[in-house]
Amino acid sequence: MDRRVTKKGDDASGKERPTLKTLAFMTGLGVTTVSRALKDAPEIGAETRRRVQLVAKQIGYRPNRAGVRLRTGKTNVISLVLNTEHELMSFVSDIIYGVTEVIADTPYHLIVTPYSRSQDPLDPVRYLVETGSADGVIISRTQPNDPRARYMLEHGVPFATHGRTDMGLVHPYHDFDNYAFAGEAVRALAAKGRSRLALVTPPVGLTYFRYTVNGFADALSEVGASEVPFNTVSIDHTIEQIRMRTAQLMRRDDRPDGIVSSAAAATLAVVAGIEDAGLKLGRDVDVVSKQSSEVLHLFRRELLVVNEDFRLAGYELARAVLGWIAGKEPGSLQSLSKPSEVLPYRG
Amino acid sequence: MDRRVTKKGDDASGKERPTLKTLAFMTGLGVTTVSRALKDAPEIGAETRRRVQLVAKQIGYRPNRAGVRLRTGKTNVISLVLNTEHELMSFVSDIIYGVTEVIADTPYHLIVTPYSRSQDPLDPVRYLVETGSADGVIISRTQPNDPRARYMLEHGVPFATHGRTDMGLVHPYHDFDNYAFAGEAVRALAAKGRSRLALVTPPVGLTYFRYTVNGFADALSEVGASEVPFNTVSIDHTIEQIRMRTAQLMRRDDRPDGIVSSAAAATLAVVAGIEDAGLKLGRDVDVVSKQSSEVLHLFRRELLVVNEDFRLAGYELARAVLGWIAGKEPGSLQSLSKPSEVLPYRG
DNA sequence: TTGGCAATCTGTAACGTTTCAGTATACTGA
């Protein structure tokens, strides 16, 4: 059964969605001419061009995506690949808004491609590339040696990563300067007289784990503070795990008097753990935490925060992918965002 | 310029993505037969069918989406329409995961269609329908008389709403029972001896505003408590506004001794406002709040919470749209989820 | 033997777009 109820043919009857054929009929031109006129091809007369574009605007012509895609292979789709277990809530929401802000006045659509714990992170990317489902891909949870980035480079698919890689390969990325963040955090704690510091790290294996750990370590020796190892958790752990292990840590004699936390959700658990151990934030221990929305100062005024803007990340990542698709040099599409100062609660 | 590097023709050379033509050549059958064999059409011999499907699986055939879409109009796309300013962070993240969980083993893709404050909420929906960009649509922020639902019904586009409508029209929805929530919240406060209650409402104009307000009012008279009007804010307001106005409210002589809050983010602000006014949670005032992830008890142990599961919402909404697309009765695709009990902090 | 019919299979056209290889017209220079 055909899906259309009425034939279109050459009549200009009202209801059907206009196609190039409709425009060709209305203007008395050929389909080819109309197609070229709409994309400002040079061999079309100036008047004809204007006329076609006027009519097209009037009747609200929009190119059929399936037609374009079938003929050219261009999907006009950007895919955001997300881990359904380990992404931060605020990350998902904000990065999507950042991306959509950029593609709002382009023909691009955003599709969300999920993968779960059990899957190889390469799976969704392979799917996208094999089926040609997207013109560009955005991935997060980037690793120093990232198979997904390597795969897409090999297959010539434009992409951008949230976080850098370290494979000697050039590609667009946006990253938050976690080395600077950890350093600033340590210095802020040192300025408060704290000298025995622990770090709640990003997930081991991701690139920004290294940057964070290095920034932390370098600043420690710079200010002459020492590290209290806290390797049993990362921000990928559950609230309960972090809370419990923080409480354990804080009950030890050699407990830290300062903690640096890489994510707001983890910080909630850390503070709960501190209080479980009967200690008081700001008196017995200070905590510096990253956050992506202004919640931590409502939570505890004593917290010191550094802001990371995920909407900006989405914005930059989308611009980077689109830039690559448009032919710009991948190496010119890399950006690093500097952390804010370490901010205390302000009235 | 053609996008392909090598001709395909009749040779079975390796690199190109297989199409029906490839399968036809390999099996020695016609393209039509292959097409029908793959979708289990009745007029294909049992052995042929098995043979075709085996070969298809072997070489990893996947139908070209553009081809199908062009020919049939079927997009295999579900669109989630989101407001970029007013959705809750956790809502965006969780509902997306709920939806993707359902469509994971279907051919469907999820596209996110955003709209901003300045736009008519009907705009994105109109775009989707006019361009035929999706087989099904999910919308949130549903109103009693919702132009978007009406529009899609008129145009025969399957959709599901997060929240009910009240137009005498039947369509799939998933909703949280906010009437029950508000009622339970009031009863819990009454059980704690609170009798002068205020409500932080959902956004005025959305359907669940009404349900919440009615549940609140009915329970108030049931338990013999009175309402302290707090109409100056809703959960759509900024953290700062809610905090400031809560502080104002709590400094008045006739301040409430119990507050019901419709969202976790607002609750953070409410508590901050309470403390700004020099009052203490649990002593001077109790607060019952909805939340969609386990954060509030980390925030303040004195809070009473009710959980709303947005991932479930995404799951149910996706199932509903797919069901409608598959031909089920819209009226049979409606679900309401009951609130949990009102939960105090538990060790 | 023949007509009828069921069971399988097939070619063609069409969806809307872009590209290729033209064609028609007017203008140029000698």
Next chain:
DNA sequence: TCAGTATACTGAAACGTTACAGATTGCCAA
């Protein structure tokens, strides 16, 4: 006047799929 050429346009083919309208075969009843 005429070839040569730039300008402006056009039809046909192709992308991969499905629907329609056959085509071929074998079998059975008359």
